Amino acid sequence: MFEVRIQTYWSDVDAAGIVYYPNFFRFVEHAEEELFRAAGKERQPLIEENQVWMPRVEAFSKFSKPIRHGAAIRVRLNPQFKGEKTIRYDFEILDDASSEKLAAGYVTVVCVDAERFKSMPIPAAIRNVIQHAQSST
Amino acid sequence: MFEVRIQTYWSDVDAAGIVYYPNFFRFVEHAEEELFRAAGKERQPLIEENQVWMPRVEAFSKFSKPIRHGAAIRVRLNPQFKGEKTIRYDFEILDDASSEKLAAGYVTVVCVDAERFKSMPIPAAIRNVIQHAQSST
């Protein structure tokens, strides 16, 4: 499990005064990048070194409560291996002050060979980062 | 069924040279706004007149192919009534040139009373717009 606190800003909200919902997925990706950073790696250079692409193949979220303008949130990631080639980032978004759950869902990522465009096993270096996050509490 | 053509821009793509995936949901909402416009209504004023909020409660997409930088797409909406209070916008995103399917999913919207914050039946004026889209081909 990996968790990161994110401050929301005026630029994230819509005319209803709440965070515009596609930004929830943006915050989940910020958390993914911080998960790599917490393991001592930058995601993009690591991906490039391993000659892999990691396209998103599915995304889902249930939105339970709005994120109010100016709120800080916590994004909690539970990455799961789904076979040899796929990572599913299960996520929850919590209000930082109240710990109330605001949203939950997942984003699924598949490893693709950057030269031949075929799916491939998750490179060991990336698998290690994910396992590092899984074993954290 | 309702369909709208959308031109993608440099501002929509990420460092992989393809449309950043949360923008797929943004395009689906552009299509929803155009669906109202095609029925002769602006979505937001209509919502406000009917003292209703229409928060998104779920969103899902499968991403089959990337949207390349500079591509035009077509967003196809098939709105479904799910009970008295809920609209589910089933969507497909197609490449405008090849008609290849790039993504498909849904966004679910619930009607909420803007004063008492309780779910409520879809107002007739909004139901009419959706039915207008359903009966189009």
Added chain:
Amino acid sequence: MFEVRIQTYWSDVDAAGIVYYPNFFRFVEHAEEELFRAAGKERQPLIEENQVWMPRVEAFSKFSKPIRHGAAIRVRLNPQFKGEKTIRYDFEILDDASSEKLAAGYVTVVCVDAERFKSMPIPAAIRNVIQHAQSST
């Protein structure tokens, strides 16, 4: 002079119900891309063919009136050559319905050799596109 109509969407506005101001610059870039398209070219492939980068080096805007949610605007571009290596896109943003001026400013772009990272003269193919726009009315 080149002009393009742009429909604004819910995703463009902030909690004040008006277009979030950095998006004005995004719309100016959409107009620039359409200026190339109107000359029969896609901007990015043309840039790459000419082994040039065109980084933005300055941007300015005066904001006279807000762009209301749901408004359509017109972005008017008057590109100027400033010496051999620089294009300055003077722009105005007008309300599409009333033609009222909402904003005006400029974005300055310099041509840089994509291999040696030195400024270089504007390639002829790009100069032609700009001249095509200049001679339009």
Added chain:
Amino acid sequence: MFEVRIQTYWSDVDAAGIVYYPNFFRFVEHAEEELFRAAGKERQPLIEENQVWMPRVEAFSKFSKPIRHGAAIRVRLNPQFKGEKTIRYDFEILDDASSEKLAAGYVTVVCVDAERFKSMPIPAAIRNVIQHAQSST
């Protein structure tokens, strides 16, 4: 002078692998919000309490160097009073690691009465926040 460190993310970059330039202005506004927060206030509630609007009337930036993907930056704000009704946020954006200057400019904000839509003096509570930042080092 007020300074805040901002981590950039994949969602901020364009297909050139550098931060998309309208996001520079977004980061400046994040810094402005943090300036208020550092003075113990949230910007938006404070604005609403004082029945004022603070529209942006001008924005300018010179872009000296790109912000590379994954870089952390520091946004440095030097807010200036320009008469009784206007604040000009002079800013610099620095690379967090090297302290190299990447961009510099300003954003000008005018106080407007939220009921009568006329310009008005900066409310004392907001003036205090700005002075608090001016006296910091």
